[in-house]
Amino acid sequence: MSVIDEVIEANRIYAETHELRRLTPRPERKLAVLTCMDTRLSILTLGLKAADAHIIRNAGGIVTDDSLRSLLISHYLLGTEEFMVINHTDCGLMHTTEQDLRTRIQNHTGTAAIAPSFFYAFQNIEENVRHQLQKLRSHPWVPHRVNIRGFVYDVTSGLLREVQ
Numbered sequence: 249m250s251v252i253d254e255v256i257e258a259n260r261i262y263a264e265t266h267e268l269r270r271l272t273p274r275p276e277r278k279l280a281v282l283t284c285m286d287t288r289l290s291i292l293t294l295g296l297k298a299a300d301a302h303i304i305r306n307a308g309g310i311v312t313d314d315s316l317r318s319l320l321i322s323h324y325l326l327g328t329e330e331f332m333v334i335n336h337t338d339c340g341l342m343h344t345t346e347q348d349l350r351t352r353i354q355n356h357t358g359t360a361a362i363a364p365s366f367f368y369a370f371q372n373i374e375e376n377v378r379h380q381l382q383k384l385r386s387h388p389w390v391p392h393r394v395n396i397r398g399f400v401y402d403v404t405s406g407l408l409r410e411v412q
């Protein structure tokens with residue numbers, strides 16, 4: 249039995265009560281969080297419930313075409329008014345470089361590929377958060393009334409630190 253099979257079984261049990269059925273697709277606390285897919289960070293670490301916020305995740309917590317697309321949908325269609333960008337210490341993307349990733353995967357597969365064009369590896373976490381904030385704040389479709397703040401989440405202490 250694979251983990252996916254276990255998940256299918258767990259879902260069947262969940263569906264007997266389906267507790268999230270009563271929720272609307274609009275986050276109750278009008279918050280969207282863009283963060284990394286890292287296991288050490290979740291709605292639990294942010295004191296959030298499923299109904300509260302959109303959680304948009306990718307490797308690193310990077311503003312890409314796609315996460316930007318999700319944030320725009322979150323604001324314009326589903327009413328969120330605050331965007332929180334969270335990167336974290338000990339992120340896999342800090343322990344590598346763009347070229348190293350590309351070479352590693354290319355050696356493993358024996359072939360090159362056009363996509364993804366970037367992995368968004370980074371060295372300085374504060375600088376990386378500021379860069380994501382800058383991409384959002386400078387985007388013509390992200391209104392000034394949206395409150396955008398950036399953070400580093402420390403996976404050792406479990407604490408958020410705001411990036412100015």
Ligand SMILES: [Zn+2]
Pocket residue numbers: 284285286307308309336338339340341
């Ligand atoms: Zn990460």
